Amino acid sequence: MKRLRSVRLCILVVLAVFFSSMVSATGSFVATSEGIRYIIRDESGNITQTITPEFDATTGKYYVKGSQNRIITQTLTDEAAMANFKLVTPVDSSTSVSTTKDFMGNTTAVLKSLPNTDPRYQQLKTYIENNPGLRQAVSMQVQARNYKINQIQHDVTSGTKDSAFAEWLVNDLKKPVYLEVDDSGGVHHDARGFVLAEQGENGQVAYRDNSYVNRIVIPSNSEVFNGGMQDPSAASVIAHETGHMIMDQLYERNNYPATDYYGAHSKNTVSDEGFALSEGWAEAIEALSTKEYHDSASSWRIKTHKNIADNKYVFKNQGVTTGPNDGILKNGMEMMSTEGVNASLFYDVLENNRIQAPYSKICQVFENSKPQTYRDFVDAYIQKYPEDRSQMIKQFLENTKYATVDNSATTRYKDVHDAQQAWQNATDPSVKSQLKAEYDSKLTRYNDTNEALYKQAVVEGKVDGAIDGTRAFSDETASEFRSLKLSETLIKGQKALGQGFQNAASSIKQSFSVKNLAMTAGTSIAINLASQLMNG
Incomplete structure (x- = not known):
């Protein structure tokens, strides 16, 4: 037993x-x-x-x-900080699989750290560390990601987002900026995630599942490694892709602007509104990264950034870098479908100093509303920030030359342009004087018409009346416009004092009562703005 x-x-x-x-x-x-x-x-x-x-x-x-x-x-090393770059490269497909499936079952690339003995590593590292424009772009991306993380945590608290999913998403948003150095192809932004093979001190390989992590792919045969690092051009390419990452992470991948356009493109390309919005946003970030070099550019790429800053892509015959001074504008829909025009609009909002904290506000509109076109963006923006309504609309109309609110805007602009050219090119003093008087008269009428269109757009809260056919005029425009401007001033004052939305709304209503303002359509709109504040 x-x-x-x-x-x-x-x-x-x-x-x-x-x-x-x-x-x-x-x-x-x-x-x-x-x-x-x-x-x-x-x-x-x-x-x-x-x-x-x-x-x-x-x-x-x-x-x-x-x-x-x-x-x-697995034993994983601590991840680098959000503001850091991490250089990676594809694994050797002859010794291991080059694609695998992440934990969600999606096929994805297997990457590894780029060895610091690789000459491309030191070349990129040195260039990045010495480019302030690129560091600014990364700082903007970190700001956007931190805002997104806070929003996700708010959604979990309010019960609108699954906590486990949110935790995973937040972890991926906290990753560093990954740059993949590949062998061939074009520079691009890849939002499909990847798996990172990491070898530990014990020699064993662990796999970091970066399912939601964005990366920028920089092939060795791209312009970055072939002359681009001689000036800020290479940095601007990386900044462009960083702009795509900002939008992708704020929107979340499935909400990215929809498009039916998949062809070749450049800053003067007329594609569709969704494509132009996403590319235009990235090009605005690209142009911001080189703004100190716009006036001394020798690179073709930086010349396009100068064109963005100067709003050149609204013109029909404008090329990628140069174009004739013929005064021929694109129509409103063509402008909205041109990435360079969208880029100029975003660039101007970020740089003109007429709106406080513009980048933070853009990020909030992107995250909250996920606009699919620039027209959607303007609408969502003025709904969220009614105090900026008139400035946002003015900035938009001045850049688009009023082509989205008036079908005759392109003709009117061309007429003034030609009158100016005739005056400036005249050689006979008496003729020149007469042509100058004609130009001044046309310019006055042009500006008066635009001012009326601007006020009407502010009252209606629309910047696309000539595109969607809903344009309407009112004899009460001036009164309505004044009422809206008053409401903006009151909202700004309350926000500056740090008082709540409820108090801001009450002050607006009280102001209308004390001043005995007539209940025109304009004051109705102003009261509606106050009601929006009361409702959060």
């Missing part, structure tokens, strides 16, 4: 040791074409078991359960 018990005990000990070794001493995490697996090998190196691990979204680690539910998990 004792002999039987001894045999049983021996068998149990052997089995315990066997199962323990299955998921510990001889096991390792491996990337396969079907995803990350935990592979167990015998002493000869033969695979004895393949286990599909679980994924912990909190830590970002894969793990398996061994005997007695003992957890065996």
Whole structure:
């Protein structure tokens, strides 16, 4: 009997040791074409078991359960800070799989850290560290990501977002800026995520699942490595892709501006409104990164940034870098579908100092409303920030030359342009004087018409009446405009004092009562603005 018990005990000990070794001493995490697996090998190196691990979204680690539910998990190094760049490159496809599946089952690339012995590493590192424009773009991206993280946490608190999903999303938003150095292709932004293979001090490879992490792909044969680093051009290309990352992370991938355009494009391309919005935003960030060089540009790319700052892409015959001074404008819809025009609009909002904290406000509109066109953006913006209504509309109309609110705007602009050219090119003094008088008269009428269109647009809260056919005029425009300007002033004052929206709304209503303002359509709109404030 004792002999039987001894045999049983021996068998149990052997089995315990066997199962323990299955998921510990001889096991390792491996990337396969079907995803990350935990592979167990015998002493000869033969695979004895393949286990599909679980994924912990909190830590970002894969793990398996061994005997007695003992957890065996990957060892990952601490991630770099959000403002840092991390240089990566594809793994060698001859020795390991180049694509795998992330924990959600999506096929994605397998990357590894770019060795600091690679000459491209030092070249990029030195260039990035010495380019203030690019550092500014990254700082803007970090600001946008921090805002997004706060919004996600707010959504969890209010019960509108799953906490586990939110935690995973926040972890990925806190990652550094990944730059993938590839061998060939074009510079682009890739939002599809990736898996990063990292070799630890013990020689074992762990896999960081960056499912939602954006990256910028910079091939060795691109302009970045072929002359682009001789001036700020390369930095502006990276800043452009950083702009795409900002929009992607604020919108969340599925809400990115929709487009039916997939062809070649440049800053003067007429595509569609969704494509022009996303590219225009990225080009505005691109142009901001080189603004100190606009007036001394020799690079063709930086010349396009000067064109963005100077609003050149509203003209029909404007090329990528140069164009004739013919005064021929695109029509309103063509402008809204041109990425360079969208870029100029965003650039002007960010740089003209007529709106307080413009970048923060743009980020909030992107995150809250996910506008699909620039027209959507303006509408969402003035709904959220009614105190900026007149300035936002003025900035838009001045840049688009009123083409979206008046079907005759392009003709009117051309007429004034030609009158100016005739006057400036005249050589006979008497003729020149007469032509100057004609030009001044036309310019006055042009500006008077534009001023009326501007006031009407502010009252209506619309910048596209000539595009969607809803343009309407009112004899009460002047009174309505004054009422709206008053409401803006009151809202700004209350916000500057740090008082609540409820108090701001009450002050607006009281102001109308004290001043005995007539209840015109304009005051109705102003009261509606106050009601919006009361409702949050």
